[in-house]
Amino acid sequence: MSEAERPPGKTTIAPGVLVTIIKAAAVQVDGVSRLAQTPSGVNTLFNRSFEKGVQVHVEENGRVHADIYLILNGEVNLRDTGLKVQKEAELAISKMVGLEVGSVNVHIENVDFPNHPPDEE
Numbered sequence: 001m002s003e004a005e006r007p008p009g010k011t012t013i014a015p016g017v018l019v020t021i022i023k024a025a026a027v028q029v030d031g032v033s034r035l036a037q038t039p040s041g042v043n044t045l046f047n048r049s050f051e052k053g054v055q056v057h058v059e060e061n062g063r064v065h066a067d068i069y070l071i072l073n074g075e076v077n078l079r080d081t082g083l084k085v086q087k088e089a090e091l092a093i094s095k096m097v098g099l100e101v102g103s104v105n106v107h108i109e110n111v112d113f114p115n116h117p118p119d120e121e
Contacts, residue, residue, distance in 0.1 A: 013097050018064060019054045022104075025092035026053070026068050029084045031076030036069040036109035063102040064093055070106060074113035082106040 026032055035053025055067040066089060072081055086104045093101050 013099070015056050015058060018056045018058070018066070018093065018097065018099075021092050021096050022054050022056065022066050022068060022089050025088040026070065026085050029081060029088055031073050031081035032085065033071045033073050033112040036071050036107075038067075038069050058099075059102065061100075063100045065102045065104075066093075067105045067107060069109050071110045071112055072108055074111045078108055078111070082108060 023035065027035065037052060038055055053069050055069075057065045059065070068085060068089060070082075070085065072078055083106075085106050089104045090101045093099055
């Protein structure tokens with residue numbers, strides 16, 4: 001069998017790689033302060049495809065679903081920043097690993113406000 005006739009192999013991407021890609025895409029968006037804790041529960045005990053701030057599920061057909069938990073800066077529009085994070089995560093997944101994105105859910109868990117001096121009376 002020649003090189004041209006050889007059937008293509010299979011590439012497997014570990015969920016942890018997807019998590020790393022999504023984290024990098026999320027934190028580079030202006031207005032993102034940091035990643036938040038992912039909610040814990042029975043599902044996270046048996047699911048290895050989550051880390052602080054990101055949970056990933058990959059369907060049998062290769063479609064990726066992600067939940068991103070964030071703390072945003074209080075000086076930004078929360079909705080617009082969430083939409084930017086969604087777009088950046090989708091773009092990163094599709095460009096870097098070539099997988100189809102089913103959904104990217106952004107959960108804004110908290111807001112960081114800058115320290116303000118006390119109001120003068």
